[in-house]
Amino acid sequence: MSTTAPVAEATGITKRFGSTVALHEASIRIDAGQTHALVGRNGAGKSTLVSILTGLQPADAGSVTFGGEPAPRLADRDAWRQRVACVYQKSTIIPELTVAENLFLNRHDRGAGGLISWKTVRAKARDLLDTWSVDVDVRTPARELDVEQRQFVEIARALSFGARFIILDEPTAQLDAAAISRLFTRINDLQRQGVTFLFISHHLQEIYEICDAVTVFRDARHILTAAVDELPRSELVAAMTGEAAAEAGSRRRGPSPDAADVLKVDDAALPGAYEDVSFRVRAGEVVGLAGAASSGRIEIAETVVGLRAAVRGTVEIAGSRPRPGSVPAALKAGAGFVPQDRHRQGLVPEMSIADNGTLTIPERLGRAGFIDGRRRDAFARAMIDNLAIKTPGPELPVSGLSGGNQQKVVMARALANDAKVLVLINPTAGVDVRSKEFLLAKVEEIAEAGTGVLIASDELDDLRMCDRVLVVFQGRVVAETARGWHDHQLVAAMEGVDLDA
Numbered sequence: 186m187s188t189t190a191p192v193a194e195a196t197g198i199t200k201r202f203g204s205t206v207a208l209h210e211a212s213i214r215i216d217a218g219q220t221h222a223l224v225g226r227n228g229a230g231k232s233t234l235v236s237i238l239t240g241l242q243p244a245d246a247g248s249v250t251f252g253g254e255p256a257p258r259l260a261d262r263d264a265w266r267q268r269v270a271c272v273y274q275k276s277t278i279i280p281e282l283t284v285a286e287n288l289f290l291n292r293h294d295r296g297a298g299g300l301i302s303w304k305t306v307r308a309k310a311r312d313l314l315d316t317w318s319v320d321v322d323v324r325t326p327a328r329e330l331d332v333e334q335r336q337f338v339e340i341a342r343a344l345s346f347g348a349r350f351i352i353l354d355e356p357t358a359q360l361d362a363a364a365i366s367r368l369f370t371r372i373n374d375l376q377r378q379g380v381t382f383l384f385i386s387h388h389l390q391e392i393y394e395i396c397d398a399v400t401v402f403r404d405a406r407h408i409l410t411a412a413v414d415e416l417p418r419s420e421l422v423a424a425m426t427g428e429a430a431a432e433a434g435s436r437r438r439g440p441s442p443d444a445a446d447v448l449k450v451d452d453a454a455l456p457g458a459y460e461d462v463s464f465r466v467r468a469g470e471v472v473g474l475a476g477a478a479s480s481g482r483i484e485i486a487e488t489v490v491g492l493r494a495a496v497r498g499t500v501e502i503a504g505s506r507p508r509p510g511s512v513p514a515a516l517k518a519g520a521g522f523v524p525q526d527r528h529r530q531g532l533v534p535e536m537s538i539a540d541n542g543t544l545t546i547p548e549r550l551g552r553a554g555f556i557d558g559r560r561r562d563a564f565a566r567a568m569i570d571n572l573a574i575k576t577p578g579p580e581l582p583v584s585g586l587s588g589g590n591q592q593k594v595v596m597a598r599a600l601a602n603d604a605k606v607l608v609l610i611n612p613t614a615g616v617d618v619r620s621k622e623f624l625l626a627k628v629e630e631i632a633e634a635g636t637g638v639l640i641a642s643d644e645l646d647d648l649r650m651c652d653r654v655l656v657v658f659q660g661r662v663v664a665e666t667a668r669g670w671h672d673h674q675l676v677a678a679m680e681g682v683d684l685d686a
């Protein structure tokens with residue numbers, strides 16, 4: 186037992202949302218200087234605990250302490266900010282303001298007459314970022330920051346309020362490999378400087394890479410807390426899922442030799458994003474588009490589904506050429522897709538799970554524009570069962586779902602589409618280990634039934650079942666590898682290293 190009080194401790198926390206019990210007498214204790222992982226399946230209660238640990242909402246029961254002292258009153262935001270901060274996937278900075286303005290929002294030093302000195306604000310902001318070695322120009326409008334820079338700015342802001350306990354809720358979900366390794370270096374540096382982290386991620390290898398301790402939540406409850414190096418991965422997964430780990434393995438046969446092309450991209454170019462892109466996907470074939478976030482792979486996939494239009498070249502879906510740059514045209518031609526950003530392109534948050542899940546398949550739910558509510562709900566219920574979506578029912582607005590469960594709705598909808606070509610961009614981002622296996626197995630099943638699949642991702646697990654992987658680097662397809670590649674080969678190719686050279 187350590188004698189010093191934990192940096193943060195939550196005890197006996199219960200939290201309900203209507204009929205959903207998000208946390209049931211859950212506890213966690215985070216000791217000073219640790220990087221402590223919090224893991225669990227989608228909907229286990231992780232983000233809810235974070236909101237309680239940061240004072241954003243009250244628990245129904247239980248208590249929170251910081252350094253052994255009771256947590257401040259909820260209304261005392263300043264006191265909370267001095268103790269804890271969370272960097273969310275969704276940004277809390279204001280896009281219209283500059284970095285400096287964001288850093289010193291609401292606490293400008295006022296000179297004589299109460300005027301804000303922007304010069305002082307900028308200088309202080311620069312100082313702050315220098316102290317924590319964040320390499321960002323403070324005059325940059327926040328909207329121009331990428332995810333990585335935004336996270337660093339938010340961490341620096343938290344530290345500037347005096348907090349030495351920082352929660353990172355799925356910080357790596359939208360970062361590519363290079364950015365993740367920079368983030369980890371930063372976490373290690375800060376840890377040495379006395380900062381304690383609570384780290385949430387569905388990538389279990391990351392837990393083993395940078396965390397000291399791990400706590401597992403399952404179905405709103407605390408299951409275990411252990412030192413990371415004393416908990417083998419299989420036991421970690423078993424604790425998360427409540428069952429022994431399944432053997433993953435692909436049994437797919439791949440496309441038949443005479444399968445027709447269902448997607449043809451020829452000489453496509455979109456200056457600034459990609460050049461000279463040509464490839465085919467056949468019926469029943471799964472093709473990967475691998476590459477870093479900035480490689481151009483996402484833009485290529487978005488062009489196929491009409492979210493972008495190529496400046497040169499053509500896209501042919503199942504024998505027809507839909508109008509470039511039109512999503513409805515691409516869907517009509519036979520595309521189904523999972524967009525990169527479910528918040529912006531995927532879901533209508535205030536609509537129900539049932540409505541969101543069936544948005545693109547109204548024709549399957551009734552004739553001539555009339556949607557049969559019972560058919561819709563039956564479909565939605567099957568989807569909820571199949572994908573283990575954690576919700577009291579299909580009528581709930583998707584805004585009430587946990588992050589990973591929202592992604593499952595987006596996936597389910599794409600899978601329901603009976604598409605000729607299914608285009609998936611980072612399909613399993615934020616999805617827990619077990620659901621990931623399930624979703625990918627579903628994709629394989631759909632390919633077996635004759636759909637062509639294009640997966641644009643940098644997650645090796647998403648790419649493993651592909652018949653071929655095309656590697657995109659700086660806007661060009663630079664390599665193609667058949668199934669059975671080694672992780673290091675593909676990673677090297679994505680980073681632009683030519684292994685044969």
Ligand SMILES: Nc1ncnc2c1ncn2[C@@H]1O[C@H](COP(=O)(O)OP(=O)(O)OP(=O)(O)O)[C@@H](O)[C@H]1O
Pocket residue numbers: 202205206207225226227228229230231232233234575576584585586587588589590615617
């Ligand atoms: N505002 C809300 N309204 C209704 N239900 C909610 C709300 N916030 C969370 N829930 C429910 O509480 C449960 C726990 O959700 P939470 O977001 O904490 O899960 P999580 O462990 O962070 O999952 P994920 O890994 O998918 O992010 C879920 O069943 C979720 O649907």
Ligand SMILES: [Mg+2]
Pocket residue numbers: 231232233587588589
């Ligand atoms: Mg969450």
